[in-house]
Amino acid sequence: MSSSNDDVQPGVPAVETASMDAMVETERADPREELAKTDHDTELGIAMAEDAKRVSQGEISAEAYWEKYDAAAEQEFGDAYRETPNPSIESTDQTIDAGTADSLSCTIGSMESVACEIDAAESVEGGAAPEDRKARWGMVIDLQKCVGCDSCTVACKAENRTPPGVSYNVVMEEEHGEFPNVTRTNVPRPCMQCEEPPCVQVCPVSATYKMDNGVVNIDYDRCIGCRYCMIACPYGARYFDFGENYDDEVEEAGEITSPEYGVDRGKREDGKSPIGNVRKCSFCTHRLERGEEPACVETCVGDARNMGDLNDPDSDVAEMADSTRSFQLKESEGTDPNVYYLK
Amino acid sequence: MATDTSHFEFDPGFTDNRLRVAWYAALAVLLIVGGAAMILRITDGMASTNLTSTTPWGAWVAFYIYFVGLSAGAFLVSTLANVFGVSGMHRVDRDALFAAIISMVVALMFVWVDLGRMDRMFFPFIWRQLTSALSWEVHAYVAYIAVLVTELYFSMRIDLARVAERGSGLRARLSGLLTLGRRSTSEASRTTDRKWLTRAGILGIPLAIFLVHGGTGILFAVSKARPYWNSGLFPVIFIVSAVLSGTALVMMLYVLRTKLFDDEPVDRNLLNRLAVLLAAFIVVDAALTGIEMLIAIASLHPHEVETWAVILFGEMSWSFWWFMVGMGWLFPLVMLSKREWRETPWLMVLAGLSVVIGIIAVRFNIVVPPQILPVMKGLPHGSYFPSAVEWATSIGMIAVGLLLYTIGAELLPLTPLDRGDH
Numbered sequence: 164m165s166s167s168n169d170d171v172q173p174g175v176p177a178v179e180t181a182s183m184d185a186m187v188e189t190e191r192a193d194p195r196e197e198l199a200k201t202d203h204d205t206e207l208g209i210a211m212a213e214d215a216k217r218v219s220q221g222e223i224s225a226e227a228y229w230e231k232y233d234a235a236a237e238q239e240f241g242d243a244y245r246e247t248p249n250p251s252i253e254s255t256d257q258t259i260d261a262g263t264a265d266s267l268s269c270t271i272g273s274m275e276s277v278a279c280e281i282d283a284a285e286s287v288e289g290g291a292a293p294e295d296r297k298a299r300w301g302m303v304i305d306l307q308k309c310v311g312c313d314s315c316t317v318a319c320k321a322e323n324r325t326p327p328g329v330s331y332n333v334v335m336e337e338e339h340g341e342f343p344n345v346t347r348t349n350v351p352r353p354c355m356q357c358e359e360p361p362c363v364q365v366c367p368v369s370a371t372y373k374m375d376n377g378v379v380n381i382d383y384d385r386c387i388g389c390r391y392c393m394i395a396c397p398y399g400a401r402y403f404d405f406g407e408n409y410d411d412e413v414e415e416a417g418e419i420t421s422p423e424y425g426v427d428r429g430k431r432e433d434g435k436s437p438i439g440n441v442r443k444c445s446f447c448t449h450r451l452e453r454g455e456e457p458a459c460v461e462t463c464v465g466d467a468r469n470m471g472d473l474n475d476p477d478s479d480v481a482e483m484a485d486s487t488r489s490f491q492l493k494e495s496e497g498t499d500p501n502v503y504y505l506k
Numbered sequence: 507m508a509t510d511t512s513h514f515e516f517d518p519g520f521t522d523n524r525l526r527v528a529w530y531a532a533l534a535v536l537l538i539v540g541g542a543a544m545i546l547r548i549t550d551g552m553a554s555t556n557l558t559s560t561t562p563w564g565a566w567v568a569f570y571i572y573f574v575g576l577s578a579g580a581f582l583v584s585t586l587a588n589v590f591g592v593s594g595m596h597r598v599d600r601d602a603l604f605a606a607i608i609s610m611v612v613a614l615m616f617v618w619v620d621l622g623r624m625d626r627m628f629f630p631f632i633w634r635q636l637t638s639a640l641s642w643e644v645h646a647y648v649a650y651i652a653v654l655v656t657e658l659y660f661s662m663r664i665d666l667a668r669v670a671e672r673g674s675g676l677r678a679r680l681s682g683l684l685t686l687g688r689r690s691t692s693e694a695s696r697t698t699d700r701k702w703l704t705r706a707g708i709l710g711i712p713l714a715i716f717l718v719h720g721g722t723g724i725l726f727a728v729s730k731a732r733p734y735w736n737s738g739l740f741p742v743i744f745i746v747s748a749v750l751s752g753t754a755l756v757m758m759l760y761v762l763r764t765k766l767f768d769d770e771p772v773d774r775n776l777l778n779r780l781a782v783l784l785a786a787f788i789v790v791d792a793a794l795t796g797i798e799m800l801i802a803i804a805s806l807h808p809h810e811v812e813t814w815a816v817i818l819f820g821e822m823s824w825s826f827w828w829f830m831v832g833m834g835w836l837f838p839l840v841m842l843s844k845r846e847w848r849e850t851p852w853l854m855v856l857a858g859l860s861v862v863i864g865i866i867a868v869r870f871n872i873v874v875p876p877q878i879l880p881v882m883k884g885l886p887h888g889s890y891f892p893s894a895v896e897w898a899t900s901i902g903m904i905a906v907g908l909l910l911y912t913i914g915a916e917l918l919p920l921t922p923l924d925r926g927d928h
């Protein structure tokens with residue numbers, strides 16, 4: 164539908180860009196006033212700031228900039244200037260390297276996590292440094308918050324590109340009572356990453372085993388597909404890959420696979436692992452390794468799913484797993500799952 | 507020596523050539539069907555089965571434990587002669603051993619097709635897991651086959667040497683090879699053979715009972731996730747039903763081979779002895795199964811009660827009532843109830859066959875029902891009946907076993923040349 168006022172979009176106020184820029188200008192602090200609050204030279208600061216804008220617009224090079232101001236800055240700031248790493252000089256992508264960061268006890272990560280680490284480091288004075296403590300990944304699912312939308316199941320299928328019949332996560336729905344007094348509980352079920360996993364115990368070729376970080380791994384190159392682990396798992400968390408595909412539903416469905424456990428296996432092809440193997444949730448190990456949450460946690464509509472380090476007593480998940488609302492599925496099995504639920 | 511007197515004649519195998527042709531033709535048909543199904547199994551992978559992630563084990567696993575049981579049972583019958591010196595049993599001991607070996611070969615074929623990755627069948631010998639019953643089992647099977655072959659060798663060697671010495675043609679040459687160079691037919695050499703036979707048998711008994719068949723039962727019993735299997739009595743029932751099917755098989759083979767191959771009268775005393783043994787095992791098997799069921803139901807554990815409900819009244823309850831109770835227990839018990847019937851060869855073949863088929867249902871009812879109920883409420887229910895490919899490959903693999911057995915029975919002195927009455 165063509166109309167005369169193409170630019171106007173529903174829900175977006177019709178404001179000229181110029182007037183928006185003006186709004187920004189009024190909000191911006193006056194540089195002179197700000198710099199006047201410091202002990203340092205206001206004129207130098209203004210000049211450096213103006214030229215820094217030109218650097219970012221590509222009008223002058225970073226090298227030229229530092230050539231121009233290096234001496235003046237050293238004179239102004241003294242030793243502190245020389246000791247502070249300068250990203251734009253030390254590396255081409257304007258970052259500082261890990262070694263330098265370390266020497267300055269900078270921590271990589273969000274401000275919040277940096278603050279936490281500093282707290283922890285200070286509080287364990289003389290104790291083990293936090294880096295020596297091994298992380299144990301755990302998940303806490305708040306059943307009060309779960310709305311049973313199955314988004315996690317869908318996100319998991321998309322992330323791990325699981326074939327038909329394989330679903331690392333399911334939401335078990337249970338109705339209690341009789342009409343009209345009915346309640347419904349939705350219990351999402353990933354792999355529990357048990358501390359005492361019966362699946363690991365029974366595998367004849369030790370193709371499935373527990374990793375340092377608490378996640379139970381499956382080595383697709385070793386698994387012989389005997390399915391004993393599926394028999395042993397009390398949570399029905401394991402699925403056999405029968406080699407089916409979504410070819411009818413999606414074009415080029417098998418073109419890409421998920422780099423589960425950090426291994427990129429290329430295209431999905433007949434007779435190639437993981438076809439003929441047993442598969443299960445890996446807590447999205449490949450995402451954890453690059454600092455992301457598992458897909459189900461990230462996507463959860465009700466924010467019911469939480470991921471973190473259970474070995475860190477101050478982490479959110481450890482605190483939740485410790486609460487009186489917390490329980491594990493089939494506790495009597497002695498499997499000690501690393502997935503906790505809040506009732 | 508007993509056989510020196512008459513002129514030497516060694517011609518085991520079918521006495522009726524038409525029967526031989528018909529038998530091999532029937533096997534050929536089964537092998538072709540099975541072979542075609544096997545091609546489908548390999549090209550389509552596990553998708554050719556009716557298995558699902560809820561019911562991951564099916565017909566192949568049931569047949570696998572069935573043949574392991576058959577083997578362990580047949581072997582234990584052979585030890586009656588070799589180790590315990592029960593008189594009159596020597597006649598069947600080689601037959602029992604040979605059938606035990608073939609059963610094990612068939613069992614391993616079933617394990618093999620059941621693997622999601624058939625190409626990785628040797629992996630369990632490269633990587634192990636101390637806590638895995640299955641890991642121990644594959645090693646026990648190999649050791650057990652070695653014991654069986656050793657036993658058969660010592661049991662049969664003297665006759666192999668006789669055939670090699672006095673016979674002619676293919677059989678003589680084959681027998682010569684199989685003596686492994688020990689060609690003496692003297693009494694001294696027979697005594698050595700007997701000594702080693704007993705030793706191997708003594709080693710074999712615990713191996714067969716505890717490791718091979720008990721172990722296969724343990725493989726199931728340790729899965730705490732399936733309360734139906736998770737019981738101490740379970741491996742015991744496994745062994746008893748194994749001995750039951752093995753005895754039935756040996757009895758059946760004895761009659762058939764004596765009639766069709768040796769063309770001799772059946773020893774009625776021996777037949778009666780085997781039949782009484784069989785009846786005793788049936789009673790013990792049924793009693794233990796009843797105990798197991800009562801304990802399970804009295805526990806009121808929902809999973810156990812519901813699993814038994816599935817067995818007794820579910821979709822597949824016909825396999826329990828008709829095959830397990832009917833063919834496995836009741837029909838043979840009736841057949842075995844009268845001495846007169848117990849000494850009638852053809853009736854005993856029927857009773858044996860009935861048990862051998864009935865125990866197949868026992869195995870299916872062990873493997874499948876606990877996988878019908880989901881391990882947790884809210885997960886999907888299973889439903890399983892083997893696919894055409896599963897049936898046809900199973901028939902094919904059983905036909906391979908029958909073929910191997912027949913060829914062996916046609917070429918080897920499975921019936922002692924002195925008729926076992928030394």
Ligand code: SF4
Binds near residue numbers: 353360396443498
């Ligand atoms: S939930 Fe099942 S698959 Fe996952 S670790 Fe536990 S036993 Fe193994």
Ligand code: SF4
Binds near residue numbers: 381
């Ligand atoms: S299916 Fe694979 S992972 Fe599972 S027990 Fe067998 S070999 Fe191990």
